[in-house]
Amino acid sequence: MADKRRQSVKQRGSIFTAVYEGDSFVQHFEKRGAREIIIMDAAGKPLRSTVSQRRTFVYAAQLHPLAKMARNVVRDLDPANDVTFLRIRSETHEVHMSLNPEFMVVVIQKLKARKR
Structure with a gap:
């Protein structure tokens, strides 16, 4: 079942292509506990993903504007500086x-669940 979740359906004529389990890029992040990987272009259009197409587009629609806002805030504070990495943490997930x-x-x- 986990294999099915990691492999997305490849659609003909679509810009969306799947990242397969044998991909060394995916294996590198899986060793470190990554669940989902999405690669987007500068415009926020998904290029490759390890999750379903619907979930990929939901993440892209929400994270691309957030990245633009973060970049604008940093540039307002110091025009010579730029954001290269953004980390968002919730109680259950962490987005890098x-x-x-x-x-x-x-x-x-x-x-991982914390002991209280």
Whole structure:
């Protein structure tokens, strides 16, 4: 079942292509606990993903504007500076975004439950 979740359906004629389990890029992040990986271009259009197409577009629609806002805030504070990495943490997940002028890499990790 986990294999099915990691492999997305490849659609003909679509810009969306799947990242397969044998991909060394995916294996590198899986060793570190990554659950989902999304690669987007500078405009926020998803290029590759390890999750379903619907979920990929939902993440892209929400994270791309957030990255633009973060970049604008940093540039307002110091015009010579730029955001290269953004980390967002909630109680259950952690989102790591590597920002580049040409593309964006988003890695989503599920956090381990804490003992209280």
